[in-house]
Amino acid sequence: MAAHTMDDAQNNQENGKVSPSRGQEQSFMRERIRQLELLLREETARRERADAAVRESESDFRTLFNNVPVGLYRNTPGDRGKFIMANPAIIAMFGFESESEFLATSVADIYANPEKRKQFSAKLSATGRVIVEPLKLRKKNGELFWGAVTANAVRDEQGAIKFFDGIIEDITDRVRAREELERYKANLEQAVFERTAELMRANRELQSEIAERKRMQKRLGELSESIISLQEQERANLSRELHDELGQQLTALRLEFDAMKKQAPELAARGFAESLSGMVERITEELRRICKGLRPSVLDDLGLCAAIGALTRDVENRTGLALDIDLAPISEHIVPPRVAIHVYRVLQESLNNIVKHSHADRAAVRLEQRGEKLVLTVEDNGRGMDAARAESGGFGIIGMARRAELCHGRIALEPNAPHGVRVTLEIPLDPDSAPD
Template identity: 30%
Template sequence: MKPEAPASGAALDAPLARIAHAAHEAIIAIDESQHIVMLNPAAQQMFGCSAADALGSPLSRFIPERYRAAHGENVRAFADSGVPERSMAERATVVGLRANGEEFPAAVTIARIDGTGPFAEGRHFAALLCDLSTEQGLRFEIEALRRSFRTVVEFAPNAVWIAEAERIVFVNRACIALFGADSADQLLGRSIYELLHAPSRDAVRAAVARVLRCGDGGGDGMTLLGERVERLDGTLRDVDIALAALPDHGQTTLQMVISDVTRQRRESLEQEQAREALRKLSQRLVEVREEERRRIARELHDELGQRLTALKMELASLAPKSRRSALRERIGGMLEMLDDTVASLRRISADLRPLMLDDLGLDAAIEWLARDAARRMGIEVTVKLADSVPALDERVSIALYRMVQEALTNIARHAHASDVHIELAQQSGELVLTVCDNGVGFPAGAAAKEGSFGLLGIRERALALGGTLEVDNPPAGGGRLCVRVPLAPPAPDAPPAPPTLPASGPTPEVAP
């Protein structure tokens, strides 16, 4: 049976009753069984229900049926948690139900009432509600969101500042730490450009103008920059800056999120320098190997080749003088062995270093490679060499020769091709070497695939000349390998240009 309804604040001590009665916010008090024990005038107006009608009734009458079970569990869990106060609408609104059946969104803060007077026995709870469907409620929600936003920004791990007319009006804790300040007062009021490294200011100034003019940096609402900032002690930090306009603060308000990437850029620079050092070492090893190959090939040709030729001549001169046929047959067999040995010697010498590359040039060497591959592989190999290719220095010639040699070896091992075409041309200040076949083509990612040492070697030789390697499978089928190198490649002993950071200007010391 519903108890007799007292006045709206009759259950409260007089001071609390006066406060609740005068409050502009709706206040409802409930007991442990979630029955209403107090409903102030603002709550009566919000729900369209008098205190006399509401007191003693369950709170669920003001909650849509689909939310009642979940709401009851939330209140019970809150009561058992021992937490004295909690906002129930920080992330989302709850839904209320007026006496006329109308639903409305509301922000709710609930607190446990322990203590005195009518609340001395049992547990009681008071709920403060704001109707978000009214203008006042919307203002309340906006202000709550702003407070939440400020809290999130204040404790964000990245530095954040907000600037008004290019002057800093807000900084978070991470921003204070990034610039080495003791407090926000050391940064507030400064020009945003004052805290940038001088070579970075023009780029940021242009980005700010673009953001203020267009409202964003290019359609996604944000401009990203890689620049440098200057701490209060003068040391520099490498940073990534995300710059955006705040649309609800006018056309001069900017938010900049600054990520300190000094360590990452230093590590990236060190890794790039290590890669360049390894590339130079690899290039030098290739050069040393080529020099040794040439020396051995020359000695095989000049020393061993001449001695074998002299031995053959001596044996050939003995054959007519011998009267015994058995001896002549043995001499003939030895001459055949010498012929095979000389042929093997020439083949080994050519594999080590084709003398025709030194004596006749790259064109003749590539044509010899093509004829040799056609003979060994039993396929058709055609060569097209442009007449306009200028004379090349030894380093470029041997590199291109080795690339063709490795490409043909790769085709023999993997392509199952019957036709190969080799072309060397000059295009726009570059030498373009193309090797095409009608085989099975390259697997996806072949150039970077682990174990593709042949293609890796070609790519490293191309990089050493300042060039590039591309492999693909033409629509007509087969595989295509294309190497592009400049006609004037970098000097072999010239140090590689170090990778540059996004900020322009000299590279000063940075803080550790």
């Protein structure tokens, strides 16, 4: 804007130019005043707008301050501290009736332990900021609760702390929930600890029970081994006694009857002596058979294959069961006598069972060496054996299993396709595992 003054007009005259008239001067002044008024109005309108903006932002701040659901405050630093500002949420949080009542309370008094205020003020002054610090606080009615405080130290231009601005959130529920969780965890850990200890105790007891059972089983094994070998010895003794004592006497008796037969004058007496002699002959024959069964002397004298041959022949003759015998050549010296008697007895019991239970008319017996094993197989074509019958309370199968164990071997009784039962006895011939 071009602004001309009286001095300018004067100067123009002095510079030899023509001076403006009075009328011109007045109109110039009026124009100048009008321009100044315009400027003033613009300035006033700008100020009013700025005031309105300030009022509006103050009102926004107030609304926010009053409605925000966390406690907002401003207080002064120091051991006791004094509240300068507090929003309705913080006043309600601490159970005060009004802002003025709250502002009258010193900051230290809203701590559960007022001493803590001193520490908090010192820490905030030193660091300039604390973030979500849990503090135990006290309401107006004395009730304690947990608050999380986040605060800033506000400084003046010289750097001195003017006040603390902060927010408080009531975290009592969260703290309780965490305490509850900690308690629950501790209880759980205790329960797990106790249960583990209990399990370890039970495990120890179980281990010692297992060890005891193993000891008992071993003892039982030793016992049954000695029973079986005693039984074999007794059978051998009995067989010898019967043969030597009773056999001798029966022979003497038969000789007596033979003599009587020759000397008897009457025909009847001679016939009677003859029938008595025949009877003694049959008794002697039966006694021999019993002695053989008690202790197959052929086993000791001629070995396992010969003993099996004699046994199977005897069964065939006595029972009419047709037997296929397949004895592969086995070097007898690798089958120790203690093993041989068990193989013999297993075959004997298998044949007894076939005769007693199977209704078979044929059976096959095979003895062979497979690698380091001696294998006995007995198969029949009878009606087969179901589990119920296998558990019928007899001792034959149990005895066979025990004998297999004593030789470190194993025995299996299985169905024999298409009919009957197959008994397989396997005994290691390894000199280390085969007992002698």
